[in-house]
Amino acid sequence: MKRLDPLNAIYSRLEERIVVTIMGACAAELQSIGHRPHFFYLQHAMGLASSMGLGIALSKPDRQVVVLDGDGSILMNLGGLTTLARYRPRNLVHVVFDNQSLLSVGGFPTATATGTDLAGIAAAAGVPRTETVSMLDAFTRAFDEALGAGDLTTIVAKVEAVGPAAFVTDLSLLENRFQFARAIRS
Amino acid sequence: MSPVSTSNSRIVYDSLKACGIRLMSALPETWLVHLIRMAEEDAEMTLVRLAKEEEGVGISAGAHLAGVKSAMLMQNHGFLASINGIVSCAQLYHIPLLMLISYRGEFGERDPWQTEGGGVTEDVLRALRIPFSHLDRADQVPARIADAQALALSANKPVALLLCRNLMWEEGG
Structure with a gap:
């Protein structure tokens, strides 16, 4: 499946x-579907989206938080999976789109292309619910189950290594940051 | 008995609480043991123990955006390990980030492995244009922590306080 699906x-x-x-x-594809004030796109600092999600989930225990991660990013912060599991925010669903490549910098293969199992790593780190899916219907079911389960879940979704023609959108980084903070604090 | 000062750790901790800090991320290091224990025993504080310090930048950024005041506790080598997160998350997105950094490898250091990081810490802070100050006297701690947090919040940027040997270590030499 393509990530957009x-x-x-x-x-x-x-x-x-x-x-x-x-x-x-x-980030560009989610914006292409439709930006919302409570969507934040971490446009750099690879690896820290999951850590940001943890910080938000701990600070907003009554809200569900969804982190949309990638294989290249989470591979830069595998230790963060152990921190995530340790604090086990039950309001966090962690989706890893695994296209087995660093698409935005030329498509070079990541370690998942040669067999690294991110859901296995998450499970071994202590994430209580993990799953790997490669079909759209299986993904949608796994995501809905995770929302309903009320427990920390990592879903690794195998996707094709394709993306939009351009990554820069007309939403400035700081506009996104201040709008997001205002939206989720209210 | 650990020669790490319990009383001065308490002053630091209470000063952080007085600034409204309710989440701390930390990676254990000798000088931070009491601070981490105080956070652990405080029902009002969320303590997040990290695998690596850079995670703490993301956690603090998330907490800030969600309206919770936080601080990072780390050794200067942990600060060095966090730099991309500080630049590409906290500075890029104008996130106030209160960093308490134990200043190992300065005058009086007896662990040879700490000495190289001690020599570059202040230069790296300056290169990153991170405002910083030293915490080396107990009587200065409350005001200096309050001032650092005030600047972090008004400027929306990272600030650093260097926890010095004179404050944290009670044994002579």
Whole structure:
């Protein structure tokens, strides 16, 4: 599946929740479907989207938080999975779009292309619910189950290494940051 | 008995609480043991123990955006390990970030492995244009922490306080 397919499939659920994405294709594609004030796109600092999600989830225990991560990003912060598991925010759903490549910098393969199992790593780190899916219907089911389960979940979604033609959008980084803070604090 | 000062750790901790800090991320280091224990025993504080310090930048950024005041406790080597997060998350997105950094490797250091990081800490802070000050006298701690947090919040940027040997270590030499 292409990343845009699962994003479209769960968009109505995202609209009701706090969302943090990684940079690049994931951010641009979610914006192409529709930006919302409670969507934050971490356009750099690779690896820290999951940590930001943890900080938000601990600070807003009554709100569900969805982190849209990627294989290249989470591979830069595997230790963060152990921190995530340690504090086990039950209001956090962690989706990793695994396209087995660093798409935005030329498509070079990541370690998942040669067998690294991110859901396995998450499970071994102590994340209580993990799953790897490669079909759209399986992804949508896994995502809805995670929302309903009320427990920390990492879903690794295998997607094609394709993305939008451009990654820069007309939403400035600081506009996004201040709008997001105002939206989720209220 | 650990020669790390319990009373001065308490002054630092209470000063952080007085600024409204309710979340701390930390990676254990000798000088921070009492501060981490105080956070752990305080029902009003959320303590997040990290695997690596850079995670703390993301956690603090998330907490700030969600309206919770936080601080990072780390060794200067942890600060060095956090730099991309500080630049590409906290500075890029104008996030106030209160960093308490134990200043190892300065005069009086007896652990050879700490000495190289001690020599570059202030230069790196200056290169990153991070305002910083030293915490080396107990009587200055409350005001200096309050002032650092005030600047972090008004400027929306990272600030650093260097926890010095004179404050944190009670054993002579």
